[in-house]
Amino acid sequence: MKRSNAPIFWTLFGAGGMLSALIGPMLVLITGIAVPLGFLLPADLMSYPHMLKFAQHWAGKAFTFAVVSLFLWHGVHRIFHSLHDLGLKTATGAKLTCYGVALLGTALAAYSLLVIGF
């Protein structure tokens, strides 16, 4: 039988799942609730200059890149398999679209993180 290339997508899916389980809720709390409401954390924590500095540091770059790309790979994998469960028979288009979005997001994240400099 033909070897499936699923391990590539499954590994990215697994890594994204692990990362989102570990820090997803915390990120929602910080970026969605605490900072906008000025609750627990200073309201200017995520101001443009602060975030730019964060993203210019190599560790900030690595973190941002991992979160953006791995969350995306995880999400599209789930969506793709849910579409399959809903009975989508011709899976090639859905596969290209889903994983294409993740690939595009990954490339965009890498590009943006590079052009803002160090």
Added chain:
Amino acid sequence: MNETHKVIAIEVLRYRPELDEKPFFQTYQVPFTEEMSVLQGLLYIKDELDGTLSFRWSCRMAICGSCGAMIDGVPMLGCHTFLRDYYPNKVRVEPLAHFPIERDLVVGADDFIGKLERIKPYIVPKEPRTLAEGEYLQTPAQLERILQFSSCINCMLCYAACPQYGLDPAFIGPGVLALLHRYNADSRDAARADRMQLVNAEEGVWSCTAVGYCSEVCPKGVDPANAVNQNKTASAADYFLHWLPKGSGK
């Protein structure tokens, strides 16, 4: 059977290919006692009410794996399910989902048997061993790795539970993958590389979307979902290793 017995309505899906255009439900009124199983209810129908009803059974004690059916929509062994748990409601008995109906509750198992044969469901020793060399020794930890997976009775309930098998029967499926794992994880076996070719295919572990209902319905405490998951990890390792110059993959 005396007058004091309770009576339960058993609704059975009938289909006799030479007579019926399509399957239909037929209801029988069956007197039952506390300890009567659904299988015994079907046997009562066959002996006392309607000899034309067809179904499979043998051991009547959850060992042979032949009496599986959809009981009120859930894949169960008829001999392991009791009428008292459904009374005073009726109980509906249908052939196992996702399999072609051969006759009444009898389904075609050819697909399952074919898959079972393909995985080499037996120990393939590294080299022939003479009687004089004695038995194979296994540590308790080595036995533990395979023990639960060796309890499978090939009842196919997990196939009736698996939505992915329902969508695409090319999927090797939970029970056979659990058995494949049982042999691959056995310290006495040497056919892992052959079986990995099945595991690595799309029809192998990669058709599974981790629903987990297979493990819920298994009457023998086998956890096929766990076997599939362990083999996703094994298959991923195999995949990345086969790119190495002297990788273990083929």
